[in-house]
Amino acid sequence: MDFFERFAVPHPSFLIYASMVGIGLTMIAIVIGITYFKKWGYLWSEWLTTVDHKRIGIMYLLSALLMLFRGGVDAIMMRSQLALPDNTLLDSQHYNEIFTTHGVVMILFMAMPFIMFFFNFIVPLQIGARDVAFPRLNAISFWLFFMGMGLFNLSFIIGGSPDAGWTSYFPLAGNEFSSSVGTNYYMIAIQIAGIGTLLTGINFMTTILKMRAPGMTLMKMPMFTWSAFIANVIIVFAFPVLTVALAMGTMDRLFGTNFFTTVNGGMDMLWANLFWVWGHPEVYILILPAFGLYSEIISTFAKRNLYGYKSMVASMVLISLLSFFVWAHHFFTMGQGALTNSIFSITTMAIAVPTGVKIFNWLFTLWKGKIEFTTPMLYSMLFIPLFTLGGVTGVMLAMSAADYQYHNTMFLVAHFHNVIIPGVVYAMLAGLTYYWPKLFGFMLNEKLGKWTAWVLSIGFVLAFIPMYITGLDGQARRMYTYSESTGFGLLNMVSFVGAAIMAVGFVLLVYNIYYSTRYASRDISNDPWDARSLEWATHTPVPEYNFAITPQVNTTQPFWDSKKNGHQLFKGKIEKIHMPNNSGLPFIMGCFFFVFGFAMVFSMWPLVIIGLIGILACLAYRSFEKDHGRYISVEEIEETETKLRGAKQ
Amino acid sequence: MKELFPLKQVMGFVFSLILTAVALLVYFTDMSFSVGMTVLLLTAFIQAGLQLVVFMHAGETNDKKSIYTNIYYGLLIALITIFGTLLTLIWDM
Ligand code: HEM
Ligand SMILES: [Cu+2]
Numbered sequence: 001m002d003f004f005e006r007f008a009v010p011h012p013s014f015l016i017y018a019s020m021v022g023i024g025l026t027m028i029a030i031v032i033g034i035t036y037f038k039k040w041g042y043l044w045s046e047w048l049t050t051v052d053h054k055r056i057g058i059m060y061l062l063s064a065l066l067m068l069f070r071g072g073v074d075a076i077m078m079r080s081q082l083a084l085p086d087n088t089l090l091d092s093q094h095y096n097e098i099f100t101t102h103g104v105v106m107i108l109f110m111a112m113p114f115i116m117f118f119f120n121f122i123v124p125l126q127i128g129a130r131d132v133a134f135p136r137l138n139a140i141s142f143w144l145f146f147m148g149m150g151l152f153n154l155s156f157i158i159g160g161s162p163d164a165g166w167t168s169y170f171p172l173a174g175n176e177f178s179s180s181v182g183t184n185y186y187m188i189a190i191q192i193a194g195i196g197t198l199l200t201g202i203n204f205m206t207t208i209l210k211m212r213a214p215g216m217t218l219m220k221m222p223m224f225t226w227s228a229f230i231a232n233v234i235i236v237f238a239f240p241v242l243t244v245a246l247a248m249g250t251m252d253r254l255f256g257t258n259f260f261t262t263v264n265g266g267m268d269m270l271w272a273n274l275f276w277v278w279g280h281p282e283v284y285i286l287i288l289p290a291f292g293l294y295s296e297i298i299s300t301f302a303k304r305n306l307y308g309y310k311s312m313v314a315s316m317v318l319i320s321l322l323s324f325f326v327w328a329h330h331f332f333t334m335g336q337g338a339l340t341n342s343i344f345s346i347t348t349m350a351i352a353v354p355t356g357v358k359i360f361n362w363l364f365t366l367w368k369g370k371i372e373f374t375t376p377m378l379y380s381m382l383f384i385p386l387f388t389l390g391g392v393t394g395v396m397l398a399m400s401a402a403d404y405q406y407h408n409t410m411f412l413v414a415h416f417h418n419v420i421i422p423g424v425v426y427a428m429l430a431g432l433t434y435y436w437p438k439l440f441g442f443m444l445n446e447k448l449g450k451w452t453a454w455v456l457s458i459g460f461v462l463a464f465i466p467m468y469i470t471g472l473d474g475q476a477r478r479m480y481t482y483s484e485s486t487g488f489g490l491l492n493m494v495s496f497v498g499a500a501i502m503a504v505g506f507v508l509l510v511y512n513i514y515y516s517t518r519y520a521s522r523d524i525s526n527d528p529w530d531a532r533s534l535e536w537a538t539h540t541p542v543p544e545y546n547f548a549i550t551p552q553v554n555t556t557q558p559f560w561d562s563k564k565n566g567h568q569l570f571k572g573k574i575e576k577i578h579m580p581n582n583s584g585l586p587f588i589m590g591c592f593f594f595v596f597g598f599a600m601v602f603s604m605w606p607l608v609i610i611g612l613i614g615i616l617a618c619l620a621y622r623s624f625e626k627d628h629g630r631y632i633s634v635e636e637i638e639e640t641e642t643k644l645r646g647a648k649q
Numbered sequence: 650m651k652e653l654f655p656l657k658q659v660m661g662f663v664f665s666l667i668l669t670a671v672a673l674l675v676y677f678t679d680m681s682f683s684v685g686m687t688v689l690l691l692t693a694f695i696q697a698g699l700q701l702v703v704f705m706h707a708g709e710t711n712d713k714k715s716i717y718t719n720i721y722y723g724l725l726i727a728l729i730t731i732f733g734t735l736l737t738l739i740w741d742m
Contacts, residue, residue: 041670209715237726273738277730324726328737 005347010160010180011093014212019079020157032578047370049447049537049582051135052544056142056150056434057120058439063149067105068506074102076503079463081494085484089603094478096163097156097182103166105283108190109191111420112197114428115289116145118227121435125535126222128213128551133206135580136622138579141196141203143590148193151597159601162186165478167279168249170260170271192593194242202236204228210594211532215553223299223306224557227292230316231285234323236283245274254603276327283507284323287419288316290427291358294380297434300531302369308361309556313344315354322351332400333407341400348398354384359384374450374529379430382457383422390418393468393502408478409472415463429509437528441540442520448512456505462498466491508585520574524641532560539644545577548637574641577632587624589618661703668692668699 009016034040040268047055077098081090090098124132132138155161162182164173171185208229212221219231248259251272298308306312315491328344362384372375393415397403406412429452437443467475470488482488528537537559538547549570551558561567596611672692675685701707707716 233722237723241730269738270734277734324729325733328733334737335742336737340737340741343736454712562728 006181007546008600009157011097013094013195015094016156022176023157025569037180044584045582046072048587049139050583051131051139051580051582051586053120053124053132053135053138054442054544055543056138057117059142059146060113060117060120061432063146063494064110064117065147067110067113071102071105071110072091072503074598075104076499078102078417079492079496081480082482082492085482085486085489086348086622089312092480093163096165096478098162099158099478100162100165100168100182100186104152104162106188106420107166107286107435108193109146109152111428112193113145113149114141114424115231115286116197116200118289118293118428118431118435119200119226121439122535123204123207123225123228124211125438125538125546126225126533127208127211127216128534128547128553130577130581131548132203133211134203136308136583136586137199137203139583139586140589141200143194143586144199145193147590147594147597148191148196150187151192151594151601152185152189155182156190159185167272167274167275170249170252170268173249173253173271174260174268175259178600181601184250184253187246187253188597188600191243191246191250192597193428194246196237198239200209200233200245201239204232205236208572213551213553216558220556221371222551223295223309223312224289224292224393224533226313227288227295227316230320231288232279234285234288234320237324238278238285242278242282243277245271248274250600252452252535254600260304272331272334273327276330277324278326279330280327281323283416284319290424292382293427293434294362296531296533297376297380297430298365298409300434300529301374301380302366303530304365304369305557306361306536307364308357309447312355312361316361318354319351320518322347322354326351326502329400329403332403338400343399345400349395352391352398359391360386361390365465366451375446375453376430377435378453379426382453383426383430385461386422386426386457387419390422392517393613405626406471406474409471410475410477413472413477414467417464417467419535421549422457426456427571429456434529435535437524438535438540438542440517441524442522443524445512445520446518447517448508450504452508452512454500455508459498459501459503459505461601463502464498466494466498473476513616526575527559532557534569535557537562541644543644545579545632545637548574548577548641574633574634574637577637579632580629581627583627585618585622592618606622658705665696665699668696669716674698 034043039641047059050056062343077090081087081095113460115290120132120138153360160180160182162173162178162185164183168183168186171177173186181206197478208221208225240259241620248257251257252259252261252266258264260268260271295312295588325347328340329546332341332344360471361379362380373381393411395416397406397412433444434447470491471477473486473488475486475488482492524540526538526540529536534551535555536550547570549572551569552567552571554567555561558567558569562569592611592614594611596608596615599605599607599611650657665723670690672689674680675688680688707720710716
């Protein structure tokens with residue numbers, strides 16, 4: 001029995017046991033369901049082994065939505081606990097575990113896969129490519145991400161959740177103060193997912209540099225592709241730092257090294273330092289693709305070319321560089337001198353400048369545009385004022401002297417939610433609504449969509465604006481309760497109501513998906529929004545080879561030109577198309593990574609070695625594998641094309 | 650014969666062995682900390698450059714420009730990170 005004791009949850013509660021049962025039952029139901037409907041073969045051959053960028057994108061999307069739900073439940077629990085002073089819904093340990101999980105899940109397992117979904121689905125279509133540069137690697141990226149996500153999400157029912165915050169600062173995160181396996185999960189699950197992300201970065205940098213359609217020079221790329229390119233460059237340069245920091249943290253916890261300890265020459269603040277060397281660029285990895293999506297949406301629905309294309313590109317390039325110059329603004333209060341703080345204050349404020357340039361470019365695009373208020377456009381219009389507020393409070397935080405007042409208070413919490421929700425989350429929902437018809441062949445209901453946007457925004461304002469006030473009044477972040485005499489009660493109750501309204505918004509979104517799946521018309525064109533870039537030039541559903549003939553590009557909006565200015569997109573005749581073969585290897589390798597990671601968490605060395613051998617065997621197999629892909633014949637393409645054309649006029 | 654013999658690679662290999670040997674001296678002989686560190690840093694960077702150019706063929710294809718841009722950008726970021734870290738954690742503490 002001893003063996004199994006290590007898997008027990010150290011700090012159990014009724015909720016955790018209930019979730020355990022719930023998760024167990026869901027798993028059983030899924031297995032029975034798939035078996036009953038005889039879908040195992042379909043699942044394996046169409047999804048688990050796929051290397052198609054569109055399908056990998058959809059799997060990222062499903063993961064992201066699932067994690068949005070999980071992180072959202074955590075958020076509601078936290079807000080319920082804080083709704084009343086001296087509340088006892090959660091105890092301090094549970095509160096710690098929940099805010100830690102919430103942070104990690106939302107940033108790394110919700111926002112990241114959401115942008116990965118857009119990279120995967122949109123970028124190859126926008127540049128007129130057939131797939132990404134390394135399709136097999138792309139599948140590996142996904143499965144590593146997925147296994148990391150799975151591992152992290154197991155923690156609360158097997159062995160206990162991490163509880164040292166999503167920033168996991170040492171010495172708190174060291175063995176002395178975090179003795180459960182929770183922080184091992186943090187170190188190893190993020191490591192596995194992070195390697196997947198790094199591979200995506202390399203893959204998409206190469207794809208965008210090498211696989212653009214003829215005529216698409218760098219300065220003729222659509223804005224979303226530009227933003228994806230810059231974000232992937234940041235990934236390639238920022239993620240290695242995380243990899244190294246996590247490896248050092250893992251060694252401290254499992255092998256007794258002293259990188260971040262307070263004894264034997266260890267340096268605890270080095271963790272905070274390395275974490276933010278990655279962490280600040282990470283927030284730009286999230287926001288830049290969001291900016292890219294807003295650019296696409298705003299120019300489509302203002303019926304105008306994007307204003308200031310060159311300054312948009314220049315500001316993103318500048319942001320990508322500056323984002324590596326500012327990290328110390330996350331620990332102004334750590335004890336370094338005024339000189340250092342001043343330097344990092346100035347660089348931080350400097351970043352607001354290119355960000356501001358982009359805001360003005362969107363405003364100028366709207367200026368004199370024929371604005372059409374669709375749901376994606378509504379999100380974009382809500383984004384501009386709300387995000388600007390978050391940017392302004394960011395500049396307040398950037399003043400190091402003033403930050404001593406704001407740091408680690410609810411003011412900070414308000415700031416980053418204020419940039420992340422209207423900035424990133426709205427962009428994801430706007431982009432999802434915008435691209436939904438290309439994904440699934442029908443539109444989401446506009447009326448429900450607009451309701452969702454408004455409900456979310458009202459909820460957002462109610463939930464987060466009060467935190468600016470309580471933060472300035474001294475309410476600390478990450479505190480599981482406060483006494484009545486502080487007077488924070490009322491505003492926290494308002495926050496709770498806001499959070500509940502946001503939950504209603506999420507339910508509306510899900511209902512919209514259900515409703516539209518059942519009732520929406522399937523009779524839509526390939527280009528329902530009258531859009532401007534190449535992803536709309538192909539059929540819906542997108543055939544596996546994307547474009548029967550590679551498109552010719554001569555401006556930043558080739559598809560618009562083909563509709564309005566007589567530009568001929570598809571010249572020449574259909575030829576056979578070379579496509580990569582599916583492969584089970586990425587999934588199998590992901591499973592070995594999972595075994596390896598799980599065994600590492602619990603220090604089960606024989607199993608660690610088995611996992612490692614499995615990983616190496618997969619790598620070796622790949623080295624000797626001969627796989628030259630396959631060809632789709634001209635007849636087959638013509639058949640698909642007529643079928644798809646027939647379906648729509 | 651000359652075309653068949655990979656002179657560049659063999660020289661590179663010998664040179665990288667020498668660099669390794671020099672780095673090992675730091676462990677086996679009694680140098681002061683700063684001399685040892687200097688030796689290690691120098692040999693490490695030369696070694697990295699050597700590997701990239703000779704054995705990983707940077708600069709032998711049409712992508713030469715992207716590859717070097719990438720390396721220089723990486724170097725720049727690494728230097729910023731290192732000196733920024735030294736500033737925050739040591740020099741200005
Ligand atoms: C105008 C641009 C911005 C400025 C000047 C700025 C400034 C700052 C500063 C100084 C802090 C640290 C405050 C403290 O700990 O006391 C901070 C925290 C944070 N910011 Fe921003 N920020 C900006 C934009 C953004 C964006 C676009 C995002 C995300 C998409 C973001 C996400 C965050 C997060 C997640 C934290 C806190 C992390 C934590 O401690 O857990 N910020 N910001
Ligand atoms: Cu930052």
